[in-house]
Amino acid sequence: MFTLRNVVQPDTLPEAYKILREKKSNTILGGCAWLRMGSQIIHTGVDLTKLGLNYxxxxxxxxxxxxxxxxxxxxxxxxxxxxxxxxxxxxxxxxxxxxxxxxxxxxxxxxxxxxxxxxxxxxxxxxxxxxxxxxxxxxxxxxxxxxxxxxxxxxxxxxKTERRAAYQALRNSASDYPVLTAAVSRLGAEWQIAVGARPTKARLALEAAKLLPGGDLTVAVMEQAAQAAATELPFGDNMRGSAEYRQAMCQVLVKRAIAEVAACK
Structure with missing residues (x-):
């Protein structure tokens, strides 16, 4: 749990930004769902409730x-x-x-x-x-x-564009944090591939996406792009999975997402 010494509810964004910058340990408070899982001392929590950002x-x-x-x-x-x-x-x-x-x-x-x-x-x-x-x-x-x-x-x-997209996630249990996530989208001849929970932040696999053509895809091309994504991006270990496991699962999730997008009409 975190320790919160002061809370303020500014009425304007300039005021909120000024308070945030006053001290290194000052922090923005949203729903505090993520903060509760950490351990830190917050001098002043800046609550944005009054700023009309819930829309x-x-x-x-x-x-x-x-x-x-x-x-x-x-x-x-x-x-x-x-x-x-x-x-x-x-x-x-x-x-x-x-x-x-x-x-x-x-x-x-x-x-x-x-x-x-x-x-x-x-x-x-x-x-x-x-x-x-x-x-x-x-x-x-x-x-x-x-x-x-x-x-x-x-x-x-x-x-809003005519882009088509698919999302895949691997979890050890339904309500757990993901072991790995993958998303793929296509707009015309342009493809995007992103992989997250590596366990570091999500990143685009730019070189792998270039392997996907604008026309119809073969299974071999899908597998090649998925393998390229797993090679292009780095993976690490944590309590939910090893780097090797994540790299192997990356190929599976990315290929599934590519196939799902390719099937969209």
């Missing part, structure tokens, strides 16, 4: 997700269920349990770049941007490669 807006060309929207709201929102075959709700639907998903926020999962984040893996293969209070608007993949800074994620933007 999901279905706009003409994109879907906007406020940082304080919960994973459960992502799971049940009609626009997300209808977009891209409901792949985002599918990705978050097995995270621990409904009670947990009712408090865990999308902003915390994305900004913290947790290795076990199902949400990050699927968002990486969609047309996703994020907005930071100080850092501004940027692509999710660019954000993932940036050094960690003290900032506030305000929204996640999924641009």
């Amino acid at each position: 999901i807006n279905n706009c003409t060309g994109h879907i906007e997700i406020g940082a304080m929207a919960t994973l459960r709201e992502l799971e049940t929102h009609q626009a997300l269920q209808e977009y891209c075959g409901g792949v985002v709700p599918q990705a978050v639907s097995n995270i621990i349990g409904v009670q947990f998903r009712n408090v865990a926020t999308a902003g915390a999962s994305v900004f913290s770049r947790y290795g076990f984040s199902d949400l990050l893996t699927i968002l990486l293969v969609l047309d996703t941007e994020i907005e930071l209070y100080d850092g501004g608007l940027m692509g999710l993949a660019e954000f993932m490669d940036r050094p960690r800074t003290k900032d506030i994620l305000t929204k996640i933007i999924i641009h």
